[in-house]
Amino acid sequence: MTTITSREVHLRSRPHGLPSADNFALVETELPAPAGDQVLIRNRFISVDPYMRGRMRDTRSYTPPFGLDEPLTGGAVGEVISSASEEFDAGDFVLHMLGWREYALAEARGLTKVDPSLAPLQSYLGVLGMPGVTAYVGLLDIGEPQPGETVFVSGAAGAVGAQVCQIAKIKGCRVVGTAGSAAKTRWLEEVAGVDATINYKETSNLRRALKQACPDGIDVYFENVGGAHLEAALQYMNNWGRIVVCGMISQYNATAAPPGPANLVLMIGRRLRMQGFIVSDHPERRDDFVRDVSGWMKEGRLKWEETVFEGIERAPEAFIGLFHGENLGKMLVKV
Ligand SMILES: NC(=O)c1ccc[n+]([C@@H]2O[C@H](COP(=O)([O-])OP(=O)(O)OC[C@H]3O[C@@H](n4cnc5c(N)ncnc54)[C@H](OP(=O)(O)O)[C@@H]3O)[C@@H](O)[C@H]2O)c1
Structure with a gap:
């Protein structure tokens, strides 16, 4: 050659x-x-x-x-x-x-x-690659979800979000997700087993829709989107809640500084923890990830x-x- x-x-x-x-x-x-x-x-x-x-x-x-x-x-x-x-x-x-x-x-x-x-x-x-590890490490190590807690996931029908939703279900949580079309929210409910969904493009008031979808408040917010999603989630976070800052795609094409969430002060009284992370910092979790995720795939508990x-x-x-x-x-x- x-x-x-x-x-x-x-x-x-x-x-x-x-x-x-x-x-x-x-x-x-x-x-x-x-x-x-x-x-x-x-x-x-x-x-x-x-x-x-x-x-x-x-x-x-x-x-x-x-x-x-x-x-x-x-x-x-x-x-x-x-x-x-x-x-x-x-x-x-x-x-x-x-x-x-x-x-x-x-x-x-x-x-x-x-x-x-x-x-x-x-x-x-x-599912077995970078977005999968992101979902696994972000949810389990930073979000630390406990059985019975409510996990809210934005960008829920994407590569990372769909896996976060299903791992949270496997861990015994109630899961609420947002996505941008009826086909996506249907998939989340019918295939991924998500408990409640919001089509944020069809919702005139995201805050109100989130309040209805999370009657017991939010314990873990897995953030993929930013902006109005973060502000709405902050409003309903429970005491000692965790916000996993994975991505803020709504801001990636911004040409001017986007407004900050107006209600960040809630973090104090609610004792919230908000933590960003980068997947490549966690190579030590690779073996655990492959073992767990390939097992859940084989058992039919994780759809992608x-x-x-x-x-x-x-x-x-x-x-x-x-x-x-x-x-x-x-x-x-x-x-
Ligand atoms: N921290 C890390 O190490 C790490 C690693 C991988 C990914 N990430 C982040 O994780 C997030 C998800 O990544 P992914 O690979 O799984 O992408 P993805 O969710 O598969 O694809 C992007 C999705 O974002 C949604 N979106 C696009 N613009 C939006 C907007 N303005 N407002 C709300 N939603 C919007 C769209 O879905 P809709 O139809 O629902 O709008 C789109 O399908 C991204 O923010 C990414 O940067 C972080």
Whole structure:
């Protein structure tokens, strides 16, 4: 093998507000055969995730910004088609971070072998991958839910949210979730076993709807959305409640500073704890996560959905779709 032609998505310009197709460019490139400790991978599925929006800004954060006119990166799973490394053989399936492209020339040290006979390949990007660990660590370690408590989850029909809802049910909690369509709230109630749901796009008064859905107040709020959701949740938090700050997607495209919650003062009298977290800080929980989640999947206690866009050229559309609620469960691109 000499070279291989691959298509990859570059960041052409930094989005202002909601990203659009012209912020991205599809670029054809030639990859050489692997050398040294390299492996050539044919990507099968790539992940698009809300956190990538933060990396499109040129600001300091917990991860460096994406470079302009460079291929974007992110989670991907694929098949090794040739290898110069002793650790990997052609035919191995691997999880890695060189997404947004058809083929990846990767150093062996950045790859994790996965077994598609244990679970569908793409589930290593979702229910058994980064969003799954986020749900597991965020809910169990930071939220510390107790049986009988009420757990409120925003963004409940997304990759993280749907898993949080179901783990909370498994732990004996009453679960309330918000999502942005009737199809999503139906799935949450009929498939995921969520006790009460709110379609926040159809609700004129989120606070009142939440009060009705949580007659005993809220013990754990799993925050994926921010803004009006946080303000409404604060209003009904019980004493000693925990707010797990996982994400605030409603603010990721903001072009001006969003208003803070007007009722933050409630945290004092209610003795609330509000804690942010980043999933990559918790590698020690990986084995527990795999054991528990794969067990619940096998027992049929954990259901998951994927929304799949086909073709590398549709990756920007899939990414932008996250901000329009186009996904039920994990948003993926099949390449
Ligand atoms: N802290 C960490 O380590 C970590 C790790 C992974 C993810 N996260 C965060 O967790 C959250 C969920 O991530 P995910 O991967 O599971 O994404 P996701 O929920 O699968 O997809 C995003 C969903 O957010 C909802 N949404 C978009 N814009 C919204 C808005 N303005 N207001 C309310 N809802 C909106 C949409 O659903 P609707 O139809 O319901 O609107 C959309 O489907 C994100 O905030 C993400 O940044 C954090």
